[in-house]
Amino acid sequence: MIIAKALTKKFGNLTAVDNLYLHVRSGEIYSFLGPNGAGKTTTIRMLTGSLSPTSGAIEIDRKRYEQDEITIKRGIGVVPDEPRMYENLKGIEFIEFVKGIYHLDPKLTDQRFNELCAAFDIDFLQTYIGDYSHGMKQKLMVISVLMRRPKVLFLDEPTVGLDARAARVLKTLLDHFRNEGSAILLTTHILEIAEKMSDRIGIIRNGKMVVEGSMEDLRKIGNNQANSLEDIFLDLTSKDASAG
């Protein structure tokens, strides 16, 4: 569903993403981890079509941005690292905008939307987004994506700002989406989430993929004494740092 081949992004002399290969299958949650500035968000921005790669190829659901940009964007869901929305719109107006722009069928969407509102305890849609807290914005952003039931999901730090209950609901829903066949790529600094939820994990540092595989694979690659993902992550990234 999500394929990146030799993906590279350069900003002047800085290579933010360097020859990255990635493959996220249907019905799979792939956690994309790395220290700050490793290139996670840049990769997601390229995969979601908001940043052009310097070189390399991207395929989303067997389509390429060069030919089918709008079709791809209609089929994917993106929760960015910061929930930025039009602050002078009310929550309900933003949802209405999303419904219109994605050509959603109201009959199908409205029920889902109401369920999501109830699940995430959203009762502030009649006020302006500018007056929301970070958590409220994040909830609105999350439901605006999930109500569409996209087949491909990109989530950049989706639990930041969410309260414990909302974070639990989100994790349950992601699980449910995976079971229904969605391909999910998520980044998080909460390694526990990645460890518990992911089918596969990729660790990136300085724009390069350091290691990729299931938890079992990572345990084999890492230090034998490292049991948790946190240990493996610290071990691999510090090794890489010292080598670099």
Place this chain on the structure above:
Amino acid sequence: MTPMAFKTMIPLDFRLLLRYSLKNKKRRNKEKVRSGPLASAFSSWFGYLLAPLIFVVFLTPVYYDLFLKLAVPLVKFGMNSPFLVSDVLLAPVFTVTGLLFSLQFAALLVVELFENDMTPLLLTMPIRRSSIFIVSSMNTLLMTNFGISMTVSISLAYSMLNRDRLWWGILGICLWMLFLIALGVLFGLLLAKLIGKTAAKRASQLITFLIVILVVISPSVVTPVNGLNPGSVLRSLSGSANLFLSSGWPHYWLMVALKGQLAFLILLLAVTVSLFTFVFVCANTLNYSPARKNRDRRRVEVVGEKSGAKNRGSFPLLKKELRLMFRESGIIWYLIYPLAFPILLVIGRYHQTPFVSLLFMIVATMYSGMVSVTMMVFEKRIWPVPTYFPVSFLSSIRLKVFIPVVLFVLESLILLGLFIAQTPSAIYDVFMIAPIAMILYYCSLLGIRLFLQDPDRDISQRNRLLKGSEVLRLEAVSIGFSVGFYGAFYCLKTFLIEGSFLFFERLPPWSVILLLAGILIALLALLLRSIQMERRKIHRLLVE
């Protein structure tokens, strides 16, 4: 007092805050070789102060002329008073304009205090609240430019009456402005304690409109007053004379000070200093929590069927743009002003139709660029989210260009209807609609292109979205094309209706028509070419 001693009098936190706030206002300029930071700051200030400056230049002679004609001592009418008839007229004007300026300043200050992203962080630092308040008020002053222009032009015209005391006049104006600022800061302090961000925004918008109407309508009021003799003016104002010329009013102190009683200038200074001191002390108790008024209202809606009841609408992009547009006070101002100003001029019969038409063209074309730029800011604020939507960004940009063009063309049609009702020969101006639409289109494209050219631009300050040089460029294009088109068209129309005039009398009629039509065609060709180029540039910038 040495500069060092003076420096130590000002608290360190205030100095640092002011310094870094000013640094923050300076734009990041990669090419600092050509223009220094000071030149850049000046050009930026000049760009934004150009419109109010034009008003000062435009209004001051009007007021001066009026005051001069009414500069008849009241003694001549048997009143035992050192004042002139013009003073009787001016006293309430000073009060109203001063009060409006202070109120506008106060409301804008509250918005700045609650909207500034840095305020929550600054409140966690060992900085006095009063320092944050005063620095915010200094940042706000630039935004009150129309209030300043009205107050300055009236004060300037009044001080010009006493030319032998011009320096005292200038000092008096400066002190008067400082007093009004102190008053505004005091109102701001009270408002910040009483109202929230949204209410302050609405208040500032309302007061700004009041000021604009006052700025626009005052020449229309002045003209009929000008035609009257001082005696009749005095008779009509005799009721207010006693009220507004009593010694308790600060404007009274200014007026008598400008007539030579300098003790009143000292009194004005003393009151100003006292006000500032009071505000400085009280500002330390201010609560800066911007969302405090909204919190209670948040949890009032019904979740469930009702919240999802709104079905998917058609034209989501258009709806979104219109909603955002009409909730942005800056855009409302840009839309209302080009129409309201000419209408009020026409109603007041102060100016001839051609002048008003040209004025509309210049202001509307310039503002269509500014509207497009402000609409771009909506996207920039949430970047890169707009790129995730399944629509090309180019189509979103197209809307941002076309919406202001359509709205301003509608305005020009309304104005044309008004002109035709007044002067039937204005029907020929219908031929100007197409060029106006094209200039509007070009200015919108130019605004968008200038905005896109610097993707890292600072959008935190609403009144400085474009750099000074960019604003000047937009103004030059708008004025150049408007004057060129309307000048040539007006000459051609006059020539065809009324016959030869001025130096055209020396030329054969066919050559005059050829010359003027040629100018129009050449301008049209230039405009079309410029539009093509801008479109190409925008496309290139988006691809990059």
